[in-house]
Amino acid sequence: MESVLLSFENIRYIYPTAKAAVMENFDLQIAPGTITAILGPNGAGKTTLLHLALGWLRPADGVIKLNGKPLNSFSRRELGQWMGLVPQNENTPFEFSLLEFVLLGRTPYMAPLAMPGATDIEISRQKLSEVGMSALSERSVPSLSGGERQLVLVARALAQQPKILLLDEPTSHLDLSNKSKLVQVLRKLQSQGVTIVFTTHEPDVASALATHMVLMREGKVLKSGVAAEVMTDAALSELYDMSILVKEVEGKRIVLWDH
Amino acid sequence: MLFWLVVLLLVTIVFSMFLGRYPDPGLISIKRLATDPLAQKLVFNLRVPRILTALLLGASLAAAGGVFQMIFANPLVEPGFLGVSQGAAFGAAFCIIFLGGAAWVVQASAAFFGCLGLALSYLLARRVRYGGWVLRLILAGIAVSALFSAGLGILKYLADPLSQLQEITFWLLGGLWSITWKQFLTILPVVAVSLFIMWRMRWRLNLLSLSDETAFSLGVAPGRERTLLLLAGVAATSAVISVSGMVGWVGLIMPHIARRLFGADSQYMIPASILIGGIFTILCDDLGRTLMAGEIPLGILTSLIGAAVFAYLMIRQKIPTQR
Numbered sequence: 001m002e003s004v005l006l007s008f009e010n011i012r013y014i015y016p017t018a019k020a021a022v023m024e025n026f027d028l029q030i031a032p033g034t035i036t037a038i039l040g041p042n043g044a045g046k047t048t049l050l051h052l053a054l055g056w057l058r059p060a061d062g063v064i065k066l067n068g069k070p071l072n073s074f075s076r077r078e079l080g081q082w083m084g085l086v087p088q089n090e091n092t093p094f095e096f097s098l099l100e101f102v103l104l105g106r107t108p109y110m111a112p113l114a115m116p117g118a119t120d121i122e123i124s125r126q127k128l129s130e131v132g133m134s135a136l137s138e139r140s141v142p143s144l145s146g147g148e149r150q151l152v153l154v155a156r157a158l159a160q161q162p163k164i165l166l167l168d169e170p171t172s173h174l175d176l177s178n179k180s181k182l183v184q185v186l187r188k189l190q191s192q193g194v195t196i197v198f199t200t201h202e203p204d205v206a207s208a209l210a211t212h213m214v215l216m217r218e219g220k221v222l223k224s225g226v227a228a229e230v231m232t233d234a235a236l237s238e239l240y241d242m243s244i245l246v247k248e249v250e251g252k253r254i255v256l257w258d259h
Numbered sequence: 260m261l262f263w264l265v266v267l268l269l270v271t272i273v274f275s276m277f278l279g280r281y282p283d284p285g286l287i288s289i290k291r292l293a294t295d296p297l298a299q300k301l302v303f304n305l306r307v308p309r310i311l312t313a314l315l316l317g318a319s320l321a322a323a324g325g326v327f328q329m330i331f332a333n334p335l336v337e338p339g340f341l342g343v344s345q346g347a348a349f350g351a352a353f354c355i356i357f358l359g360g361a362a363w364v365v366q367a368s369a370a371f372f373g374c375l376g377l378a379l380s381y382l383l384a385r386r387v388r389y390g391g392w393v394l395r396l397i398l399a400g401i402a403v404s405a406l407f408s409a410g411l412g413i414l415k416y417l418a419d420p421l422s423q424l425q426e427i428t429f430w431l432l433g434g435l436w437s438i439t440w441k442q443f444l445t446i447l448p449v450v451a452v453s454l455f456i457m458w459r460m461r462w463r464l465n466l467l468s469l470s471d472e473t474a475f476s477l478g479v480a481p482g483r484e485r486t487l488l489l490l491a492g493v494a495a496t497s498a499v500i501s502v503s504g505m506v507g508w509v510g511l512i513m514p515h516i517a518r519r520l521f522g523a524d525s526q527y528m529i530p531a532s533i534l535i536g537g538i539f540t541i542l543c544d545d546l547g548r549t550l551m552a553g554e555i556p557l558g559i560l561t562s563l564i565g566a567a568v569f570a571y572l573m574i575r576q577k578i579p580t581q582r
Contacts, residue, residue: 051472054472054475054476055475056471056472056475056476076475076478076479076480077478079476079478080476080477080478081478083476084476085472085473085476087470087472087473090469090470090473092332092468092469092523093332093333093334094329094332094334094468094518094523095518095522095523096465096522096523096524097522097523097524100465100522100523100524104465104466104469104477105477107462107466107477107478107479108477108478110462113459113460113462113463114462115462115526116462140523160476160477166476
């Protein structure tokens with residue numbers, strides 16, 4: 001059997017203020033070294049899924065296991081070393097420089113109340129340059145465009161040196177060239193053994209990057225498995241409730257939609 | 260650069276010890292201090308505790324301001340917010356009118372009502388049915404502050420205009436003219452512990468200014484750590500304003516000045532706020548007690564000078580920063 005790094009077993013989740021469950025009987029296995037794309041319409045529970053994986057949200061029922069052990073058997077600091085999060089869109093009113101902001105990602109490796117050291121600064125600089133932002137390292141975070149900020153958030157998560165990287169719609173503000181840059185950064189990360197899970201509204205990005213796919217709708221898994229098998233006309237059409245064609249052009253999958 | 264702020268603080272303290280209106284307005288001579296017993300008493304029993312209290316006052320308000328701004332990810336927040344200031348003001352006025360105006364009773368009452376303001380804001384925020392936690396706290400704080408300030412209005416209306424109203428007004432303007440060693444030592448433990456917590460947790464503060472899930476993903480317990488820092492900020496604030504009365508703007512403006520000089524990273528912003536707040540408040544108090552024969556209330560000077568300095572720093576586009 002294929003080894004499993006992160007598993008959701010019979011998860012039920014309900015938001016404190018809501019009546020209906022967001023997730024019910026949810027099962028999912030993620031194998032080490034894979035890149036999994038989570039696709040689904042707005043409100044399908046994609047972000048909830050990432051927050052559950054982090055341990056930030058706790059399921060009402062069921063168990064989430066990391067490396068075979070329940071999530072709640074890990075300390076916060078251990079979890080911080082295991083998993084990094086790139087949130088959907090994060091801003092700050094304070095004029096942190098990019099370097100200062102990326103340095104925050106080193107926290108899980110620092111003693112509880114310590115300050116970052118020379119190694120932390122070195123790693124952060126390196127991660128900024130990996131996403132192509134080192135030229136701007138003295139700029140302040142609030143002065144960046146949405147796309148630039150998204151790349152800085154990625155750099156911060158990379159500085160965390162996680163074994164699993166969770167990204168919430170990482171390409172939503174990126175132009176084409178930055179999208180391709182991010183795809184390359186994530187592929188390189190995969191080649192270094194990092195497991196990647198990301199949500200997206202862009203089937204093209206998913207097909208360019210993902211080895212595995214999960215189609216989610218109303219808190220349930222519609223279909224999941226190896227990307228090429230999941231990404232079919234029928235499955236995508238059902239997911240978004242519209243007619244969608246998947247074509248192969250020069251070995252790449254392109255998604256056509258009716259407009 | 261932080262080192263030079265420490266030096267500047269020490270210079271300010273020593274300078275302020277010599278500054279006053281005895282025997283003449285200006286600096287007292289070392290020779291006189293060595294020989295005149297009245298001068299010694301004046302400097303060591305009146306000026307020194309007052310200067311040290313000004314230091315605690317400025318440091319606490321500035322640190323708490325910096326902490327609150329980061330926790331609420333809102334640069335317009337100040338430590339008196341969440342009902343603390345208005346609660347304390349109400350408590351002081353209540354005490355002056357109904358319990359006689361003995362200094363320590365006024366202080367205790369101000370501290371009690373300051374904490375009550377926070378507690379009410381917190382309880383109200385828990386019951387608000389919409390918005391995130393931060394928005395709920397801010398809204399609850401506004402409501403509770405308005406409630407106390409209405410109550411204060413009623414008390415002022417009831418107060419005897421010839422004695423009580425003056426006393427209330429003077430308390431609301433803030434000042435350190437009545438500070439003794441005893442008062443300084445009473446607030447010192449609370450203030451020292453609170454400042455230490457805020458200083459020690461300054462890196463975590465950076466993370467707490469991010470969204471909860473991000474802070475969590477970096478190994479932080481956002482709820483618990485925010486509460487601890489909030490309590491430290493409120494404890495320090497209540498303690499100092501219980502002896503000084505209302506001293507405005509220090510908590511709002513000093514963190515901004517610290518950020519202008521040292522950047523947003525709390526690693527530097529918090530210690531810089533503490534030092535700049537201390538220096539600023541000591542100097543304002545120096546002016547208040549020496550400029551005229553009568554005392555100028557401290558709150559007026561901190562607002563006036565603080566706002567002017569702040570406006571100047573905002574107009575100046577860039578200040579070269581160096582760490």
